[in-house]
Amino acid sequence: MNLRVPGPTPLPDPVLDALSGQMINHRGPEFAELIGVVTDGLKTAFETSNDLLVLTCSGTGALEAAVTNVLSPGERTLVITIGVFGDRVVEIATAYGADVVRLGFPYGSAADPDKVHEALRAEPSVNTVFVTHNETSTGVTNDLEALAGIIKGEFNKMLVVDGISSIGSIPCPVDAWGIDVAMSGSQKGWMAPPGLAMVSVNQRAWEAVEKATIPRFYFDLARARDAAAKDQTPWTPGITALYGLRAGLDLMLAEGLGNVHQRHARIGARTRELVREMGLELFADPSFASDTVTAIKVPQGVEWKALSGHIREQHDVVLAGGQGSLSGKIFRIGHLGWVTDDEIDQVAESIKSALAAVRGSSVAAG
């Protein structure tokens, strides 16, 4: 199967082999070594010297951890959203009682730095700003460096970044851009199975954690930090997924982080080129098109279900549909983690063939 959804991503053989490692005591020396190596590798990929914590949950768990650890009920908070995952932060922060200012941009476009500037001017009581780096639902990558320049540089706010489908695949230098809290998920560019989320936390964020009063327990980052100081996790961790993450990090570091980023940039560009060649329309603003996931408009007169069925059954290629309000309107190609040019060529071939078949049959039926 050519699995090309934006996570879970295919696992290379060394990762698959690592997953069948026998269990160990999560309070013993083998685990200390495991979490040590994984943490060091993640810090390299996050380009950070901040604390780096591994949680056993999905990326959404990491979003919840970020919200509940830095905010207090009633706290005015700016959430910049350009898609389903930005809206998820709005939903989580609202569920936990934050007073959310939602700065939304049309799905398919990136956040406009000028509007962020305006919003921050209009909201002096906001202490913390949430931004999605790469919006998996729309295939848009925000210009995070520019946004961070405003949020941190000009306004000196705390910056929390959903880097779930960006960090490790496209450049997101956490320390250089001054990101106070950054998150990722194991099933994205890391060539590891789902079940783990990674969160970096700097000193400023720890000070916020001290003051934040939203209730939390499982996702309490202070507990995770205290356990990490003993090379442990506060609760039993996903050991098998950690074996996979260690093996995935080994491959990434052997390839070199710069080379990993370049490969994603090249394959992202190639994907968009092939899509255009087929006469299909990209959903994302081309200036901000993501190098980890490409969103494509479902052409007029074509049913996504019929298209994806053909792609899947005839070509063993698995793509992702649209989420939420985008369901049936777009489809998405994941190209993060373990991905080659050949696999993307095969995806393009499968879409071409499926379009011909689906259009042919609708002509025949008509």
Place this chain on the structure above:
Amino acid sequence: MNLRVPGPTPLPDPVLDALSGQMINHRGPEFAELIGVVTDGLKTAFETSNDLLVLTCSGTGALEAAVTNVLSPGERTLVITIGVFGDRVVEIATAYGADVVRLGFPYGSAADPDKVHEALRAEPSVNTVFVTHNETSTGVTNDLEALAGIIKGEFNKMLVVDGISSIGSIPCPVDAWGIDVAMSGSQKGWMAPPGLAMVSVNQRAWEAVEKATIPRFYFDLARARDAAAKDQTPWTPGITALYGLRAGLDLMLAEGLGNVHQRHARIGARTRELVREMGLELFADPSFASDTVTAIKVPQGVEWKALSGHIREQHDVVLAGGQGSLSGKIFRIGHLGWVTDDEIDQVAESIKSALAAVRGSSVAAG
């Protein structure tokens, strides 16, 4: 390594093999089949026809899910605790603003049904009672059938059971005992890796979920139920751990649930017998000694660190120390999941040898 901590537990070869399965789309038909088979197997092992939800988290996450989904801030709630994990429920419920009545019993003893009766008489405003079935920290199994008879039968309260280290290993018929919410964790008796928790929820509990106002998002059981209706999970699930759980369930169902329970009972009894033969003292009240984990007092004049070091280095056996206030005072042998008589014999031999060595060296030093 003979890993004999009360979770993570060793994985048999068919489970290890299953873990190296390639990734799939968590919104596709392969996942629907996977979660369907796992859910059915879990319902058999839980002996329930209630909804059965799989969450990506540790057992503590399941405890948090139970607390946050059925309670409201300020709600008077009875938590029966006989150890660290009962106290964890107290801590979670308190963190989320419940008004907790803690009914604690000395570590090492079981909950006294008469005192539970008294507490319920004294607290008519309590709607929900939390009980630990098997307390992993002390090696005690509560007489849950008797407790349920009072809590459900006499007082008709909602009953939430931490069955994390019991269900699947020792009898805990969820429906027969009327348990409204029951939880377990994949790394316990299920012969699967950590990273998943399982929660059964009946109709009465769903009605409580409707009314409960503690904030929740990642652990929102209603979202999990709605996703389960589409053979999905609301957030990306731990697919690799699910492969392991499916393989572990296959083995359990092939052995037969009754046989699995009998094996645990036999090996639990044998462990206690060997411990007594060595002249060591059980920590738990013998009438309520657990068949999944045995807690033993560290003998006078012996350092647990020295003892466990010898056991580990000379015999490749890994046991668990005491948690919290029991640290250094007791140690624990896990015998749940994939465990044979021979392995327990080896554990006993290793303890005997280590005790002789440690006592010999302290005599030599003295």
